[in-house]
Each structure stands twice: as structure tokens, then as C-alpha cells.
Amino acid sequence: MQINIKNRLLEIEKILGNLAIFIARHPKWIIFSVFLLVFLSASQLPKITVDTSTEGFLHATDPARVAYDEFRNQFGRDEKIVVAISTNDIFKLEKLNQLKALHQRLAAEVPHLFEITSLINARYTQGNGDSLLVDDLMTQWPESQLDAEKLKQKALNNPLYRDLLVDSQGEFTVLVLESNTYTNQDIDSKRVSDNKINSGIPEIPIEETILEDAFSEFDSLAQPNEATKQKEFISDKENSEMVAAVSQIVTDFNSDDFKIYVAGSPSVTAFLKSSIMGDMQKFIVMILAAISIILALLFKRLSGVILPLISVFLAVVVTLGMMAWNGTPIKVMTQVMPSFLLAVGIGASIHVLAIFYKNYDTHKDKEQALIYTFEHSGLAIVMTSLTTAAGMLSFAPSNVAPVADLGIFSALGVMIALLFTLVLLPALLIILPIKSKSINNDSEHHDFLDKFLKTIARFSQTNAKPIVIFSLIFMALSLGAASQIGYSHNPLKWFPPEHETRIATETIDKEMNGSISLELVIDTHQENGLYNLELLKSLDKVTLELQQIKGDKFFVGKALSLVDVLKEIHQALNKNQPEFYRLTSNEKLIPQEILLFENSGSDDLQDFVDSQFSKARITVKVPWIDAFEYDELLNQVAEILKRNLPSSVSITTTGMIPLLAETSSAAVSSSGTSYLIAFAVIGIMLILLLHSVKLGLLAMIPNLLPVLFVLAVMVVFQFPLDLFTMLIGAIVIGIAVDDIVHFMHNFRRFHQQGHSTEKSVEMTLISSGRAMMITTLVLFVGFMLYLFASMTNLFLFGLLTALAFVIALIAVFLLAPALMALTYPEKANQRETL
The missing domain is CATH 1.20.1640.10 (Multidrug efflux transporter AcrB transmembrane domain)
Structure with a gap:
């Protein structure tokens, strides 16, 4: 047995020695081949993208991701930029003028904007005899503070505005910006009503083609077809452009008595992207500098610093080029990969150079030193890279997409670094003039x-x-x-406590009872199924019970659905009396009320129903907390839905909260699997090696x-x-x-x-x-x-x-x-x- 092991080891060492001989005799050909590979890979780098979206944490085929994509195809993007204003009284005429100016600037200058909603253009429904008038709250701009006070009472008494657009005291208000659903839209397809705020505000010009595209967008949301489903959703780059524009505009309005906060998941995503790109560049420079110092102190030779850095840096370039070629974006987890590969990849070079220099200084023969290095430690160097790659590849089966990407491309990068260490580095050692040192130095x-x-x-x-x-x-x-040990998944907490996005989100959660949403889609599976009064009563009961949810660390700030619009219509048709803010008791009136609302010119129903009136959307606003703490909330929501809705309907739970919760669940299960795979594979490799x-x-x-x-x-x-x-x-x-x-x-x-x-x-x-x-x-x-x-x-x-x-x-x-x-x-x- 011992003889067989020795023979096998000798055979492997002989093969590695022959590789060293080949490299020593064909260094120029090898260097040319490697640099050709580097050039081809580097040419792909301009195509690389960054994805820090919440849905990007999950694979495109994940059921939670599929459900979310279907929701966006139907109802548009639920991730919204929230611009919040804190002041002593937003209904002071001076403050209203500032709010109006800010609304106008945002509507006119923010790219990729589909819709903006604030007190300026908030829907106000009222009856006039048998007719229904749906207009903006501030159609008639207040000319005096007395007029503004009247508007204040109308706004604060409207249950739809409270905790959605303004707080109960009128001291905190928000502007909500919704982006286009799909990417590559060169126009800002904003709703027409957003620009026609009132006669006191200059109307923003809208070309006829823009109107057509805008209504085309409405149609695509209301009734998605196969072509629509194949469109790509708004890109990370476009999202960042929106957030950057918003951030730039609000600086012109921000003051001590008109304090502005910018929050919402698009803002979190944009700042994550900014942090990732900045940190990646910073880490690469810092790790290269640190490695250079360590190599200089270790080898005291210029070649001992420059050559390994060239090998490992080019390996990183090729790896990133492979990601770009494959269409894999840089994500939150993969941002560590370049600096990781630099730190890990340099280890093999250190082992090669340590043995090479020692032998070269003794025998003064580069080829002999290279052969000795490969025969002495070549196998160990190969095995260490294989075990490192195996450890990283254990992440590949992860249900968390960035973790899987990190595993696959880090393993690929480690193997590319090994290839360059065993091929490019020796070729450069052979071809470049390197002086030997006295062995006593x-x-x-x-x-x-x-x-x-x-x-x-x-x-x-x-x-x-x-x-x-x-x-x-x-x-x-x-x-x-x-x-x-505890678990956590809260991207907001990744920012320092003093970060403006974190402060803004926490402030809005406190003042407006939530900043992100849980989306529920109720499917009746029949056309006009939502005309059923009993089902609408069930939906009403669901929304009322949802708003009573309160846990130790979470609560529901508001729940909105088709029922709220129908209550608003019913009240307006009954002389705007508050006691009629409820559903009609006559089922036959429901289609008529809906028809009156649609004929009024408002298209807001598309936010709550599909074009066939078979699907209803319930939006549940909650605060941003740790994803693991959403489990109890989701369980309570599921119980309320099960208790109140008939078994004939199907329910889809989606939105930011389920995505965060699914990511956290997938991370826990996948990490255990990764550990077992890494332990098993590396254990087997050690057994085979030894x-x-x-x-x-x-x-x-x-x-x-x-x-x-x-x-x-x-x-x-x-x-x-x-x-x-x-x-x-x-x-x-x-x-x-x-x-x-x-x-x-x-x-x-x-x-x-x-x-x-x-x-x-x-x-x-x-x-x-x-x-x-x-x-x-x-x-x-x-x-x-x-x-x-x-x-x-x-x-x-x-x-x-x-x-x-x-x-x-x-x-x-x-x-x-x-x-x-x-x-x-x-x-x-x-x-x-x-």
C-alpha cells in the first residue's frame, strides 16, 4: 500500500515537473495566450450591471419572485419613492405653496416617473345630485389662509388621506412617486391628472404621443398580455437615476421649518448600489496596497511584488468579465468577490515564489527551481485551490440568488487564479531578468x-x-x-444609524405608520366577480381587521382596497354625509357606482382591480423591520384572510414583505446545506489527497x-x-x-x-x-x-x-x-x- 501511494505521488510530481519544463521552454506562447484570454474577458466589462433590488435576492424562478413579477405586470410597481415633509403646519399658505412647487418640480424633472401623488393632486370625490365629481383636492387653489384652513379640515377628515398622505395633525405629509413598470421607456408616462393640478398652477406641456404612451401603459397594467410579460422591469440604473434626481431636487426646498426626508425601497436600493460600487473600488485599491507591502517585506524583490499582483489581478478581471458575459449582475453579496479573490488568490503565488526563490538563490537555475517548486508543492497548491473552490461552490445551490452567484463565480475565480499562478506567473519568472540573492541574506x-x-x-x-x-x-x-444564535435580515440596518436613508425611513415609519407594503391579490376566477356584495363585505371586514394588527415590533398602519373607493363613492352620492361612508346595501348599485366613478375621468380603480373586475388588490402598509419578525405578521394576515374570505377565491401574498421574508427563510435553509456540502466535499478531497x-x-x-x-x-x-x-x-x-x-x-x-x-x-x-x-x-x-x-x-x-x-x-x-x-x-x- 505504501509503495502504491508513493508511486502515485511520484507520478503526479513527475507530471507537474513536466508542466514546469513546458512552461520554462514556451513562456512567450503562454503569456500571449493568457493575455488574449484577459483581453477577450475585459472587453465584456462595460456590459456588467449592478442589481441591489429586493427581488434580486431571489432567483427568477423562485415562486415568491414569480408571484411578485405577475403582480407587477398586473398592477405596476409597488416600490415607491417617498418624499416626506415635516413642518409645523403644512396647511399654512406659505407651506402649501412650497409643497406645490416641490410637486411640480418632481413631476417635471424626475426621469422614468409614472405617477406622483400628494395633497396637491389627491383624489377628492363628491356628489352633485345624481352625478359624481372626481377631482383634485386643491382644484381651487386657496387665496387666503381661511381658504387653506377649509382645505385642512377637508383633508384631515378624509379617512383615505390619513396616514397615507398626511398625519392626523397636518404636520407631516408625503409625496409618493411611482416609477414606470418597465425599462427602456424614454418618456415620463405620468398620469395626465398629475400635471393638471389646478388652475393656479401652470400646466406642464404634454405631447400627444406621451398621452398615447401613458394610456398604453395603463392598458398594459390593466390587462397584461404575453408581450407585456416578456418586457424587462425597470432597471437598477433607471431606479438610481430617479432617486438621484429626487435627492437633487429636494435640496432646493429643504430647510429647518420644511424638513424633507427621502425614503422608500427604491432609495434603499439606490444607496445600496452606490455603497457597493464605492466599497468595491475602495477595497480593491486597499487590498492591492496591503498585499504589495506584505510581499515587499516577505520577498524584498520587485518581482516578488509585481508578478503575483499581475497574476491575481488579471484573474479578477477575467472573472468579472465572465460575469458580464453571462449577464450576471453584481449584487449585494458578490461585491466582496474581487477583494476576496485578491486575498485568496495571492496565497498560491506566495507558496510558489517562496520555494522558487529559495531554490533559485541556491542553484542559480530558473528552470531547475521551477521544476523543484512544482514537484515539491505543486500538488498541495492545486489541492488548496480545489478545496477553496469547493468551499465556495457549496453556495451554488443556495436559494438566495446573490449567494449562489458568489459561490459559482468565486469558485471560478479561484480556479482562474490557480491557472494563472501555475502558468502565467512561472512564464513571467522565466522570461524576465530576475537576479538571484545570496542565501545568507x-x-x-x-x-x-x-x-x-x-x-x-x-x-x-x-x-x-x-x-x-x-x-x-x-x-x-x-x-x-x-x-x-439569532437570525437577521434587514437591509435598512446595513446603513449606519446616521445615514439619511435610514433616518428618513424610521421617521416616516413613526409619523405615517409605515413605509413599505404587503400586497394581497384576491382572485374570484370570474369576470365581474367583484360585483358580489357579500364578497365586498368580506373584503371590508378583512381590511378592518388587518388595521387592528399590532405586535411587539410590527403593526399595520393602513389597509386599502376597492372597498375604500366604493365607500368614498357611496358617501359622495349621499350628499357627502360621513355616515354614508360605507358599502351600499343594494348589490345592483355597485356596477352603477363603479361606472359613475370611471366616467368621472379617474383611472384610480386600476390600482385596486384588474380590467375584468375579477381580481382585487389589498395594500397593507407596515413599518420596515427585520424580515424574520414579519413571520408572525404574515401568519396573522393569513389567518384573517382564511377566516373571512370564501374558499372559492384564491389569495396571493406578495410585495416587499414576502420577498424579504422568503429571502431570510431561504438564507437559513441554504446556509445549512452549504455547510454540509462544504464539509462533505472537502473531507472527501482530503481523504483522496492524503x-x-x-x-x-x-x-x-x-x-x-x-x-x-x-x-x-x-x-x-x-x-x-x-x-x-x-x-x-x-x-x-x-x-x-x-x-x-x-x-x-x-x-x-x-x-x-x-x-x-x-x-x-x-x-x-x-x-x-x-x-x-x-x-x-x-x-x-x-x-x-x-x-x-x-x-x-x-x-x-x-x-x-x-x-x-x-x-x-x-x-x-x-x-x-x-x-x-x-x-x-x-x-x-x-x-x-x-
């Missing part, structure tokens, strides 16, 4: 490190039992504590220690698992195993040569320990750079991952040798067969 430095590593080796062997016992107890306790089930499984113990350490820290300090911290385990398992691979590979090599366990450990640490320390330092610094991120979730992710790599190195230096000492006890120079 670093003798003092190496003597110090050698003494330190020998001390570590002796300590781990002498104290093997206490080290193993302590480690196992700590791992068991950490595993038990893991059940106490040709020993026993050694392979033992090697996994030090690999699990840093993961359990992170869990323990999170429990002690009450850090929750979120979309980023959930990644740490699989990332650490995949990367930390690199040091284990180098340790076990070299330990087995020296042990099979007849050295004792103690000597084999010592020689292993001396030969590979230095490179392990440097690669760990690179990883530590690389992930600690996330402390400078603009988003707080990256701060914790970087800190915990960096600490995990330090613990992983300690485990390799102490726990792994201790396990070998207990597994293979022997006297000095006694041969042991593995």
Missing part, C-alpha cells in the same frame, strides 16, 4: 522564524493531550451554543475549530446570523483547509521518509509554516479592510472572518501537530507506515 530572519516554529512544534508535541482535550471541549460547547480516511477526517477537526469559534463569539456578543455572517462558515472551511493541506501533505512526506512524528512536525512547520503565516496575514488584512466599509453588515463580516483565519492558523500550528502526536506515537527515527 535572510539567515537571521529565518533563524528567528525557525526557532519560533521549532518551539511551536515541541510545545504541541509535549502538550498534545491537553491541547486536544481543550479543543474538543471548546468545540462541543460552541456547537451547543450555536442553537442560541490517501487515508483516518488522516482526512483528522484534518477536518482543526478545520472546524475556527468555524465553531466564530459561532461562540457571535453567541457571546449576541451578533445575529445575517446574509453575510452566514457565509463565514463555508468560506473559512474552504480557505482555512489550505493550511491543513500543506501541513498534512508535508507531514506525510517527511514521515514516509522515515522521520519521527515529532521531527516530521518540526520539518513541516519550518518548510511550510512561514508561507502559512504570510498567507494568513494576507487573509487577515484583506478581511479586516471590510472594517472600512460604508455598510455595517460588512464590518462584522470582515471582523469575524479575519479572526477565524487567525484561529485557523493557531489550530494548524497546535491542534494538528497534537493530533498527529496522539495518532502516531513513536520514538525518534522510528519508521511509521501511513
Whole structure:
């Protein structure tokens, strides 16, 4: 058995040695081929996009995503920009004029705008005998403060306005901006009524073609066809353009007594995108600078700095080019990928250069040094990259789309970095003039490190039992504590507490009882099914009960449906008397009331029903809280719907809240799967590499220690698992195993040569320990750079991952040798067969 293993290892080393010979003799051809690949990939980079949308967290085929897309095709986009104004009294004439001017500017200058709603153009329905008049609240602009006070009473007494457009005191009001549903619309298809505010406001010119496109948009929302369903929804770029325009306009109106806040999920999305792009560029520069310093201190050669940076940077370029070519956008999770690949990819280059330079300085022969490097550590370098790729690829099955993308393209990037390290880096070493150094130049430095590593080796062997016992107890306790860890998914909390978007959202939640919505679609499955009075009464009961929901951390601020419009119509047709704000008792009047409303010129019904009057929409406004806390809300909503609605109707729950809730649920289930896949695949790879089930499984113990350490820290300090911290385990398992691979590979090599366990450990640490320390330092610094991120979730992710790599190195230096000492006890120079 031992002879077969040795023979196989010799065969692999021989193949790697032949690869080194080929590279040494054809460096120009290899360099040309690599740079051609880089050029082709880089040409795709202008096509890369960014997607930070809430629905972007889920795959396009996810049922929750499919339901949401169908909802948007039917009713338009539910994500709205909310511009809120806080003042002492919005109905003071001066404040109304400011509100009017702001409304006009937004309506005229914000791109991709479909509709804007505020007190200025709020629908006001009133009866005049048997006719119905539907106009804007401020059709007649107030000429005096007395007129403004009358408007104030009308507005505050209207139940539809309260907590939707204005608070109960008239001190807080909002303008709601809805974007076009689909992308590539070069015009601003705003409702006609938005521009015809009143005679006191100059009407904004609208071309006839714009009107046609606007009504075409209405038709597409009311009755989507196959062509409509194939359209792409508004792009992340267009969303950002809208938010940027809004933010620019409001600065001209913002003041101490007219305080303006900009919130809504489009704002959160836009600022996430801005943070991602800024952080990506910042991290790439910072990690390149940090790696350059570390390489310069380690190798003290220009080639030792420039060449590995070229290899790993080009690998990142190719990987991003592959993403662009595949049409995969950069998302919240994949923003860490470039800096991740730089930090991880440089490790293989360090191992190659450390051995190459040492041999080259001794023998003065580049080709011989390259062959020795490939034969000595080529297999370990390949295996470390494979295990890292396997760890990242464990994210591929995730139901969270950005996590799956991170897994696939990070694994691809690691393999591209390996290819460039084993092909491009050696070719550059061969073709460029590199001077050898005297082998005594670093003798003092190496003597110090050698003494330190020998001390570590002796300590781990002498104290093997206490080290193993302590480690196992700590791992068991950490595993038990893991059940106490909490979960979190709240993109709003990714922003610092002082961030304007977070402040705006929290302020609107407080003043207007919610800033995002839960959408319910009730399908009767029959044309005009919504004319049924009993069903409408059920819907009325549902909305009333929904508005009574209140939990410890959530509440329903408002629920709106077709019923609210019908109540408004019924009141208007009964001399506008408040007691008639209810549904008619005569079912035959329902179609007539609806017809009167439609003939009045208002198209607001399309917000609540489809064109066949078979589907009804209920919009439930709630505050922005952690997605995991929405579960109880969704359960209460489901219970109310089940209790009040007939079984003949079908119910679809969608909107931002279900998307957030589904993302959090998918993240939890997928993370567990990823951990199991990473553990199983890497364990099998270690067994195959070491040709020993026993050694392979033992090697996994030090690999699990840093993961359990992170869990323990999170429990002690009450850090929750979120979309980023959930990644740490699989990332650490995949990367930390690199040091284990180098340790076990070299330990087995020296042990099979007849050295004792103690000597084999010592020689292993001396030969590979230095490179392990440097690669760990690179990883530590690389992930600690996330402390400078603009988003707080990256701060914790970087800190915990960096600490995990330090613990992983300690485990390799102490726990792994201790396990070998207990597994293979022997006297000095006694041969042991593995």
C-alpha cells in the first residue's frame, strides 16, 4: 500500500515537473495566450450591471419572485419613492405653496416617473345630485389662509388621506412617486391628472404621443398580455437615476421649518448600489496596497511584488468579465468577490515564489527551481485551490440568488487564479531578468522564524493531550451554543444609524405608520366577480381587521382596497354625509357606482382591480423591520384572510414583505446545506489527497475549530446570523483547509521518509509554516479592510472572518501537530507506515 501511494505521488510530481519544463521552454506562447484570454474577458466589462433590488435576492424562478413579477405586470410597481415633509403646519399658505412647487418640480424633472401623488393632486370625490365629481383636492387653489384652513379640515377628515398622505395633525405629509413598470421607456408616462393640478398652477406641456404612451401603459397594467410579460422591469440604473434626481431636487426646498426626508425601497436600493460600487473600488485599491507591502517585506524583490499582483489581478478581471458575459449582475453579496479573490488568490503565488526563490538563490537555475517548486508543492497548491473552490461552490445551490452567484463565480475565480499562478506567473519568472540573492541574506530572519516554529512544534508535541482535550471541549460547547444564535435580515440596518436613508425611513415609519407594503391579490376566477356584495363585505371586514394588527415590533398602519373607493363613492352620492361612508346595501348599485366613478375621468380603480373586475388588490402598509419578525405578521394576515374570505377565491401574498421574508427563510435553509456540502466535499478531497480516511477526517477537526469559534463569539456578543455572517462558515472551511493541506501533505512526506512524528512536525512547520503565516496575514488584512466599509453588515463580516483565519492558523500550528502526536506515537527515527 505504501509503495502504491508513493508511486502515485511520484507520478503526479513527475507530471507537474513536466508542466514546469513546458512552461520554462514556451513562456512567450503562454503569456500571449493568457493575455488574449484577459483581453477577450475585459472587453465584456462595460456590459456588467449592478442589481441591489429586493427581488434580486431571489432567483427568477423562485415562486415568491414569480408571484411578485405577475403582480407587477398586473398592477405596476409597488416600490415607491417617498418624499416626506415635516413642518409645523403644512396647511399654512406659505407651506402649501412650497409643497406645490416641490410637486411640480418632481413631476417635471424626475426621469422614468409614472405617477406622483400628494395633497396637491389627491383624489377628492363628491356628489352633485345624481352625478359624481372626481377631482383634485386643491382644484381651487386657496387665496387666503381661511381658504387653506377649509382645505385642512377637508383633508384631515378624509379617512383615505390619513396616514397615507398626511398625519392626523397636518404636520407631516408625503409625496409618493411611482416609477414606470418597465425599462427602456424614454418618456415620463405620468398620469395626465398629475400635471393638471389646478388652475393656479401652470400646466406642464404634454405631447400627444406621451398621452398615447401613458394610456398604453395603463392598458398594459390593466390587462397584461404575453408581450407585456416578456418586457424587462425597470432597471437598477433607471431606479438610481430617479432617486438621484429626487435627492437633487429636494435640496432646493429643504430647510429647518420644511424638513424633507427621502425614503422608500427604491432609495434603499439606490444607496445600496452606490455603497457597493464605492466599497468595491475602495477595497480593491486597499487590498492591492496591503498585499504589495506584505510581499515587499516577505520577498524584498520587485518581482516578488509585481508578478503575483499581475497574476491575481488579471484573474479578477477575467472573472468579472465572465460575469458580464453571462449577464450576471453584481449584487449585494458578490461585491466582496474581487477583494476576496485578491486575498485568496495571492496565497498560491506566495507558496510558489517562496520555494522558487529559495531554490533559485541556491542553484542559480530558473528552470531547475521551477521544476523543484512544482514537484515539491505543486500538488498541495492545486489541492488548496480545489478545496477553496469547493468551499465556495457549496453556495451554488443556495436559494438566495446573490449567494449562489458568489459561490459559482468565486469558485471560478479561484480556479482562474490557480491557472494563472501555475502558468502565467512561472512564464513571467522565466522570461524576465530576475537576479538571484545570496542565501545568507535572510539567515537571521529565518533563524528567528525557525526557532519560533521549532518551539511551536515541541510545545504541541509535549502538550498534545491537553491541547486536544481543550479543543474538543471548546468545540462541543460552541456547537451547543450555536442553537442560541439569532437570525437577521434587514437591509435598512446595513446603513449606519446616521445615514439619511435610514433616518428618513424610521421617521416616516413613526409619523405615517409605515413605509413599505404587503400586497394581497384576491382572485374570484370570474369576470365581474367583484360585483358580489357579500364578497365586498368580506373584503371590508378583512381590511378592518388587518388595521387592528399590532405586535411587539410590527403593526399595520393602513389597509386599502376597492372597498375604500366604493365607500368614498357611496358617501359622495349621499350628499357627502360621513355616515354614508360605507358599502351600499343594494348589490345592483355597485356596477352603477363603479361606472359613475370611471366616467368621472379617474383611472384610480386600476390600482385596486384588474380590467375584468375579477381580481382585487389589498395594500397593507407596515413599518420596515427585520424580515424574520414579519413571520408572525404574515401568519396573522393569513389567518384573517382564511377566516373571512370564501374558499372559492384564491389569495396571493406578495410585495416587499414576502420577498424579504422568503429571502431570510431561504438564507437559513441554504446556509445549512452549504455547510454540509462544504464539509462533505472537502473531507472527501482530503481523504483522496492524503490517501487515508483516518488522516482526512483528522484534518477536518482543526478545520472546524475556527468555524465553531466564530459561532461562540457571535453567541457571546449576541451578533445575529445575517446574509453575510452566514457565509463565514463555508468560506473559512474552504480557505482555512489550505493550511491543513500543506501541513498534512508535508507531514506525510517527511514521515514516509522515515522521520519521527515529532521531527516530521518540526520539518513541516519550518518548510511550510512561514508561507502559512504570510498567507494568513494576507487573509487577515484583506478581511479586516471590510472594517472600512460604508455598510455595517460588512464590518462584522470582515471582523469575524479575519479572526477565524487567525484561529485557523493557531489550530494548524497546535491542534494538528497534537493530533498527529496522539495518532502516531513513536520514538525518534522510528519508521511509521501511513
